[in-house]
Amino acid sequence: MLHIVNKSPGQARSLATCLRTALDGQSLLLIEDAVYAATAPGAMACGLDQALARLKVYVLQPDLQARGMAARRIDGIEPVDYAGFVDLVAAHPTNQTWL
Amino acid sequence: MKKFMFVNRRAPYGTIYALESLEVVLIAATFDQDCSLVFLDDGVYQLAKGQDTKAIGVKNFSPTWRALDDYDINKLYVERESLEARGLSEDDLVVPVEVMSAAQIGELMASQDVVLSF
Helix, strand or coil, X not given: CEEEECCCCCCCCHHHHHHHHCCCCCEEEECHHHHHHHXXXXXXXXXXXXXXXXXXXXXXXXXXXXCCCHHXXXXXXXXXXXXXXXHHHHHCCCEEEEC | CCEEEEEECCCCCCCCHHHHHHHHHHHHHHCCCEEEEEECXXXXXXXXXXXXXXXXXXXXXXXXXXXHHHHCCCCEXXXXXXXXXXXXXXXXXXXCXXXXXXXXXXXXXXXXXXXXXX
């Protein structure tokens, strides 16, 4: 299962609820304002760094770049482009977008 | 028949999401699909007793939750942490629900064919 989050952890509870609900071994893709969660120190503040041990986490690189955050991406989060986004959706039978 | 899960995470009247979710649930039920409804975060407020919308000029759709049983929709799940964080208990809700942990909801979500988010 693929979880998709698009809100900054500073703005919304989406990521927190996603992390509470996601099962070990599932995938998480951060897009739009959620890419801030993939950066230091944001990832530590929202608990994403700890979730890396049990989830496969991806971030949409164009959204990171647009926000000037590409250099701040923490290790263990895999950047993907739009084609990678499509591949992820296609590879997972179900997905949940935490709007 | 497919397994549909409706994930409700917003309070009822500030946005149209909650009402739209309910509309789609009823449509899916009409097509005899296996529907589960999950309430997380502010979505638990959708089920609160005592809603009275007369003074804001919009439809109070909370009675509709009680009608879902007539459509054979009786899989309503509420996340415990979301409920407790808002000072609510099962007694405060308009319909019987199953209160679950986030992990249990995660298991349920992973078993669906389709997950729709509102």
